[in-house]
Amino acid sequence: MKVGYARTSTFDQIAGLEAQITLLSAVNCERLFTEQVSSVGEREQFQIALDFVRDGDALVVTRLDRLARSTSDLLGILDRLEAKGVALRILDFGGTEMDTKSPTGKLMLTMFGALAQFERELMLVRQREGIERAKREGKYKGRAPTARRRLPEMRLLSEEGLTPPEIANRLNCSRASVYRLLKEDAS
Structure with missing residues (x-):
């Protein structure tokens, strides 16, 4: 088979x-x-x-x-x-x-x-070197936070009754981010 x-x-x-x-x-x-x-x-x-x-x-x-x-x-x-x-x-x-x-x-x-x-390992080394060079030149801003952009989706899923671990799995982000953002959102 x-x-x-x-x-x-x-x-x-x-x-x-x-x-x-x-x-x-x-x-x-x-x-x-x-x-x-x-x-x-x-x-x-x-x-x-x-x-x-x-x-x-x-x-x-x-x-x-x-x-x-x-x-x-x-x-x-x-x-x-x-x-x-x-x-x-x-x-x-x-x-x-x-x-x-x-x-x-x-x-x-x-x-x-x-x-x-x-x-893959060579690519990661080159990436780190590029980031360090960009930081030295003042061009590196870091990546945009991704979990915060997904807060509206987190709210909806939470309202549907999904738990934070289920939301994290569904949105492919960390449980800690879901807990933190939903807690911040509630206050």
């Missing part, structure tokens, strides 16, 4: 999620697990998908970045899938498809995972 997993980081990325679902459906995934949560957050549907797959199944994702946060995370996922006899298929792997059933596929996936993590 082919089991698909699709994920976007925020609720604003509806088109990206729909595109992943379309691709997974096109390769005949019989079961789809989808969620809109940051890869660093709790990925409940991903855990359910990992529990669901059985020996002989294939877990299918559209791209590597939809699956793992780091090389160690990727290797842990691969170990878990391999222990269950489950293959991993990545539909868009640099213009080709990747399947971990072969030793070559596993090797390539591990190498690309390490390269992707290395590239």
